[in-house]
Amino acid sequence: MGTIIIPILILGGVGLVMGLFLAFASKKFEVEVNPNVEKIMEVLPGINCGACGFPGCSGYAEAIALEGAEITACAPGGGSVVEGIAEIMGMTADTSGEKIVARVACQGDKTKVGKLYDFDVELKSCATAMLYFGGDKSCWHSCLGYGDCAGVCPVDAIEITEGGIALVDEDKCVSCGKCAKECPKRVIKMVPQSQKVTVCCSSREKGAVARKNCSVACIGCGMCQRACPVDAVEVKNNLATIDAEKCIECGLCAIKCPTNAIINTSREIRKAEVIEENCIGCTACGRVCPVDAIEGAVKEKHKVIEEKCIGCQLCYDKCKFNAIKINVTEK
Structure with a gap:
């Protein structure tokens, strides 16, 4: 019996000593949590x-x-x-910052972009598809549509459409930017949510090649740049870019784009109207109108041609006599 009790007492003693040591160490080296x-x-x-x-x-x-x-x-x-x-x-909060969201700069689904080949094996990621000559779509810059971005989105704000392209629910988007980093084609951009006019293309190929690869590709023709009344559009490396700070969301670039590569998602319809009693016929509004939507001779009451007006508000900003008002309605 003694041969059994003695080892038990020894083990118990060792356990007690170690327990006391650990308790002492936890108190001694305790890190205070703020x-x-x-x-x-x-x-x-x-x-x-x-x-x-x-x-x-x-x-x-x-x-x-x-x-x-x-x-x-x-x-x-x-x-x-x-x-x-x-x-x-105990600080002062500045909540004036605008929400930034992910937006897919590509419309290249299977109805607009051709396929170069079919894979013999089932691919489960865009990263894997990239290993095969940059992917299976005719446009090298196109969204591959295998869902790497959707896989890393922490709030399920991205879905892959039946056409094989990523689509972001901007109301769900939490601006983390994970999808943009994960995309091997870099077609996902982080932009201000208020930016309604967007170049939905990432191709930098020359016009003929870009158009051959995708029916809605930006061909770098420069029509949007020439049409923009505030110099917010610039074509670089065969691709149009829009300066969100300059853009007035008139949508003229989208109207002029021959391939529909620029999308205007604004839900507002803005139309200018002349307040006749305030108009002195200075013609300042007519001179700045980029679409010749204002008619009237000097010292005569002016009139806005509603069918032409694009709601850019340049006439409103130019008029010094409060003779222009902008009517806003929902689409």
Whole structure:
């Protein structure tokens, strides 16, 4: 019996000593947790998307509470999260930032882009398809449609259409940018959600080649650039680009584009109207109208030709006599 009891007592003693040592060590080397970290964690959305540049929401919360990181880096949380963090940290919140969303700069589904070949094996990712001569679509710059972007989206804001192209639900998008980084073709752009006029193409091929590969490709013809009344459009490397800060969303570039590569998603219809009692017939409005939608001689009451008006508001901005008003209706 003694031979059994003695080892048990020894093991028990060793266990007791180790337990006491660990308890002492945990107290001795305990790292105090800043209470603000936990409070910030409760405010953050908790999707751990990494858009803030830190390893998950916990890493961002620690960076704010312990290192003074910017409180506006959580794109998915938006203004409400900024306000919540500001209250915790005793700071002033700036929620004026505009929401940035992912947008697919490509319309090359199977009805508009041809196929070069069929794979003998089932492909499950765009990255794999890229290994085979850049993919199976006739346009090398086209969305491949195998869903790598949808796979990394933390909020299921991306779907692959039946035509084989990615489509982003901008209301669900949390601005994390993961899809843009994951896309091997780099056809997903992060743009202000308010930007309604978009070049939906990423091809940089010369016009004839681009048109042969895709029926809605930008061919770099420059018609959009010449038509833009505010110089917001520029053609670089055979591809049109729009400066969102300059763009007035008149949609004239989309109207002039011969391949429909530029899309205007605005739900507003804006039309100018002359307030006759204020008009002195200075002709300033007519001179700036890019589509000759205003008629009238000097010192005569002017009139807007509604069918021509594109709602660019240049006449409204130019008139110094409050003789122009802009009527806005929903499409």
